[in-house]
Amino acid sequence: MSTSTPAASGQQTPKGPPYAPVTALLGLTPTVKVDVPICAVLMVFFLSGFAFNLTIFRRNKARGHKFLPSVLLAGFCMARNMALVLRIVWSTRHDNASLTIAANIFAAAGVIILFIVNLIFAQRLVRSIHPTFGWGRLPSLAFKALYAYVIICLIMTITITIISFYTRNPSTLNTARIIQLFSGTSLAALAFLPIPIVIATVLIPSKSLPDPFGKGSLRTKIILVLFTATLLSLGAGFRIGVSYTTPRLASNPAWYHHKACYYVFNYAIELIVVFTYALSRFDRRFHIPNGSSAPGHYSAGIEGEKRSSSTSNINDLDPERSPSYKESFRMENSP
Known part of the structure; x- marks a missing residue:
């Protein structure tokens, strides 16, 4: 979210x-008539996202399946609820500058969690399709x-x-704006980064056998990351675009x-991302074995799941758990 710098003008x-x-x-500036109903509806959706992701995490944890991105999404939903609560309170107290600062900080900071989640998934795709390279020292660093x-x-x-609200010195405000534009541009680039990473990962031929992970097809995993990264890039691009425009009264x-x-370029986009991942059961699709640290660890977890579930004939119901899964995974990624 762009932060406007308070400056002296003809207004008091x-x-x-x-x-x-x-x-x-x-x-x-939020108003009770317009913003409170919108924020209340959005809070219901984000509370649902929090409950859904936290429930998934607890159920998975009870089965020894730890999937931290579910916790990150639950935390993001709570951060968004806090931002909405602050905006509602702000709508009733326009003269409280400290409240304005808090509302702007929470609105700007929360989406960063989604950027991190997408980078995590992009890294897992790199390590799956190009295990030798992906687990190398340079890519890991x-x-x-x-x-x-x-x-x-x-x-x-x-x-x-915070600084922009605590000074009226033109030189300080100008420096603050430069840093604001730099950080905003950097965040927009980070939101977009999973797209070229995933595309390059798919297009560049692999020199080693793929290391499949999670459930579902590789194609679906790729589409999920590209789709959510595109939405997040749109929102981040809009915010930094506004920041680059000349400030207006x-x-x-x-x-x-x-x-x-x-509301569209912030909360609506973020809700689509949260529920796209949650409803697609990303906790199953992007799960990797605990302690994975080298090539082969991803598929080793899959083989372990196959052995533990053989008595319930799950392999017969899921063709991607068949013995030829690794080979089919490799063919799917062939240029």
């Missing part, structure tokens, strides 16, 4: 710091660096949001500041 602003913003915010960079961008976003907002754009 409350005493501070913190100072109330005089420039148009993405989503504008590169993904760790990406995860760290996401956190750095989050810290920058929070810090700059709150009394004269542009079309892209309005509430419809705010």
Whole structure:
């Protein structure tokens, strides 16, 4: 979410710091009549997403199947509920600059969890299709660096949001805007990054046998990551695009500041991503054996599942668990 910098203008602003913003915010200032009903409906959906993902995690954990991305999505849903609660309270207290800061921080920070989840799945696809390369030192360090960079961008976003509300010095505000644009551009790039990673992984021929993981076809896993990454890129691209525009007074907002754009490019997109993963049972599709750390560990988990479920004839019901699964997996990825 773009953070507008409070600046001196012809309008009168409350005493501070913190100072109330005089420039148009993405989503504008919330009102009880419009925003409270919308936020209430969105909270129901995010609470459902939280309950669904947490239930899946607990049931899987009881069977020894730990799938941390379910916890991440549950945490994301709770963070979004907090952002919506703050927006509702903000709609009743427009003169509280501290509340404005908190609402903007929670609105901007939560989506980063989804970026991390998509990077995790992209990494698992790389290690599955190109196990020797994917488990190599350089790719492993590169993904760790990406995860760290996401956190750095989050810290920058929070810090700059706070600073921009606590100063009216033009030089400081200009520096804050530059850093804001840098961190926002970086986050948009990170949201998009799984797309080229997955496409390159599929197109580049593998020099080693594939290491299949989870349930379901490889094609479905690829489509899920590409679809969700495209949606998240759209939302991140819109937010940073708004940030690059010339700031406008709150009394004269542009079309892209309005509430419809705010809710569609933020919460609506995120809900689609959350429920796309949850309803497709991503906990089964993207599951890998606990402690996987080298080529062959993914498929070793599959073979273990086959042996443990042989008495219930699950292999007969799931052709992808047949002895030829690894070979069919390889053929599916052949250029």
